[in-house]
Amino acid sequence: xxxxxxxxxxxxxxxxxxxxxxxxxxxxxxxxxxxxxxxxxxxxxxxxxxxxxxxxxxxxxxxxxxxxxxxxxxxxxxxxxxxxxxxxxxxxxxxxxxxxxxxxxxxxxxxxxxxxxxxxxxxxxxxxxxxxxxxxxxxxxxxxxxxxxxxxxxxxxxxxxxxxxxxxxxxxxxxxxxxxxxxxxxxxxxxxxxxxxxxxxxxxxxxxxxxxxxxxxxxxxxxxxxxxx
Amino acid sequence: xxxxxxxxxxxxxxxxxxxxxxxxxxxxxxxxxxxxxxxxxxxxxxxxxxxxxxxxxxxxxxxxxxxxxxxxxxxxxxxxxxxxxxxxxxxxxxxxxxxxxxxxxxxxxxxxxxxxxxxxxxxxxxxxxxxxxxxxxxxxxxxxxxxxxxxxxxxxxxxxxxxxxxxxxxxxxxxxxxxxxxxxxxxxxxxxxxxxxxxxxxxxxxxxxxxxxxxxxxxxxxxxxxxxx
Numbered sequence: 001x002x003x004x005x006x007x008x009x010x011x012x013x014x015x016x017x018x019x020x021x022x023x024x025x026x027x028x029x030x031x032x033x034x035x036x037x038x039x040x041x042x043x044x045x046x047x048x049x050x051x052x053x054x055x056x057x058x059x060x061x062x063x064x065x066x067x068x069x070x071x072x073x074x075x076x077x078x079x080x081x082x083x084x085x086x087x088x089x090x091x092x093x094x095x096x097x098x099x100x101x102x103x104x105x106x107x108x109x110x111x112x113x114x115x116x117x118x119x120x121x122x123x124x125x126x127x128x129x130x131x132x133x134x135x136x137x138x139x140x141x142x143x144x145x146x147x148x149x150x151x152x153x154x155x156x157x158x159x160x161x162x163x164x165x166x167x168x169x170x171x172x173x174x175x176x177x178x179x180x181x182x183x184x185x186x187x188x189x190x191x192x193x194x195x196x197x198x199x200x201x202x203x204x205x206x207x208x209x210x211x212x213x214x215x216x217x218x219x220x221x222x223x224x225x226x227x228x229x
Numbered sequence: 230x231x232x233x234x235x236x237x238x239x240x241x242x243x244x245x246x247x248x249x250x251x252x253x254x255x256x257x258x259x260x261x262x263x264x265x266x267x268x269x270x271x272x273x274x275x276x277x278x279x280x281x282x283x284x285x286x287x288x289x290x291x292x293x294x295x296x297x298x299x300x301x302x303x304x305x306x307x308x309x310x311x312x313x314x315x316x317x318x319x320x321x322x323x324x325x326x327x328x329x330x331x332x333x334x335x336x337x338x339x340x341x342x343x344x345x346x347x348x349x350x351x352x353x354x355x356x357x358x359x360x361x362x363x364x365x366x367x368x369x370x371x372x373x374x375x376x377x378x379x380x381x382x383x384x385x386x387x388x389x390x391x392x393x394x395x396x397x398x399x400x401x402x403x404x405x406x407x408x409x410x411x412x413x414x415x416x417x418x419x420x421x422x423x424x425x426x427x428x429x430x431x432x433x434x435x436x437x438x439x440x441x442x443x444x445x446x447x448x449x450x451x452x453x454x455x456x457x458x
Contacts (some may be wrong), residue, residue, distance in 0.1 A: 005328055013245035031449055032449055034449075034452070035444065035445035035446075035448035035449060039444075041443070059430075062431065097452065098315055098448050098449075098452045099329065099455025099456075100448055100451045101451055104451050106447060108404065112346065113342045113343070113345040113349065114342070114343070117343040117346060118443065120342065123404070124444060124447075127427075127445075128444075128445070128447075128451065129451075133358065167235070167451075168447060168451065187244040192447075192451070193450070194443070194446050198356075208450055208453040208454070210446045210449060211266075211413050212443070213264070213265075214347065214350065214423070215264065215268075215352055215356035216264035216265060216268070216356075217264075217423050217439045217441060218333075218353075218397060218421075219263070219267070219311060220261055220264060220324065221397050221422070221437055222327050222328040222333050222357065222396075223263070223326065223327045223328055224421055224437040225328060225333070225421045226328025227328075
């Protein structure tokens with residue numbers, strides 16, 4: 001069956017995230033906005049502020065204050081009228097809900113230009129992730145060092161995932177190799193896959209798939225551009 | 230002011246897309262799913278089918294049949310009970326609404342590993358886009374040939390956009406250069422920007438921004454992985 005490419009609806013009460021209000025499901029759309037709030041809180045903290053109003057935080061995250069307050073109310077975080085939110089406390093709460101309060105290991109399958117870009121992107125550590133391993137099927141690439149890691153062959157993937165405790169895999173292969181890469185990641189035990197390949201991946205129901213499809217993003221922009229034309 | 234990083238709500242009736250039912254606003258979430266339906270229709274057509282049921286199309290697009298039927302009803306496309314949708318007609322209708330019935334030109338600013346990956350990605354043409362130009366500020370990169378195009382300097386951007394009629398720009402620069410790249414794209418006349426830089430871009434209200442933030446996608450996966458743990 002096809003994996004869920006888009007969070008389809010409210011997360012059921014039985015699947016409730018740690019740190020959320022009992023009995024209150026956490027909508028998938030809210031989950032999708034939490035990383036933005038966490039990123040905005042990091043920026044606020046970097047500017048030296050200990051408190052932040054919903055207006056300022058909403059602006060930094062690119063949402064309306066009403067949307068922000070509603071989303072945070074699902075976490076039981078309401079802020080104080082006229083004072084705002086405690087930056088450290090709120091950031092810790094969101095990180096706990098997202099499961100990134102501790103660092104998570106990520107493995108990347110496919111070390112072409114895109115895999116290179118991911119491996120040399122410096123921003124993972126500050127967002128709660130460690131790039132733990134790189135895998136590619138090309139004998140000319142295996143054994144080379146990229147972003148401080150030695151590229152390993154597909155046969156080493158399961159050992160790599162077990163050694164590093166990786167729970168998330170990134171598919172950065174060409175489209176024709178994406179399903180094989182996803183199958184190998186699932187077999188090795190990861191439960192989350194981020195794919196850049198422009199095709200739907202088949203995964204078991206317990207595995208979550210997020211797809212970044214550049215052409216789809218461009219088509220959404222085209223819709224807005226055609227309204228301007 | 231900060232550009233809209235996420236479609237914020239229903240598109241007002243005054244901003245109605247071409248081809249949509251009069252008086253019926255097209256929700257932003259529906260717009261965001263249309264590229265997936267179009268891509269799924271292409272796959273169905275590639276398999277030789279002239280008609281497709283909502284169940285089959287929904288499965289190929291990774292949504293529920295009810296979601297698909299509701300989204301398509303906004304376009305005035307209802308299908309026929311027991312028969313389904315006419316593949317060619319529906320694909321043409323979605324392409325018209327998205328504004329990709331004719332090919333759109335795209336320029337990419339930043340030709341590092343990510344820009345390379347975009348320039349050599351073969352899937353744009355079949356999704357309605359032509360990669361029309363590449364721009365980079367690095368003298369060592371300017372003048373080199375990538376994916377069949379010669380990389381041009383930032384000073385050439387406006388002429389490039391005018392020459393190609395590009396309406397969409399992609400920001401594939403390092404984070405520190407992203408705002409400058411966006412400013413240059415806006416000044417040159419593009420109305421849509423796709424950014425991969427992990428920071429909010431400030432753009433005028435008439436410019437639409439879509440942001441692909443890899444770390445945010447990983448955090449959403451971490452949320453689901455932590456529920457499995």
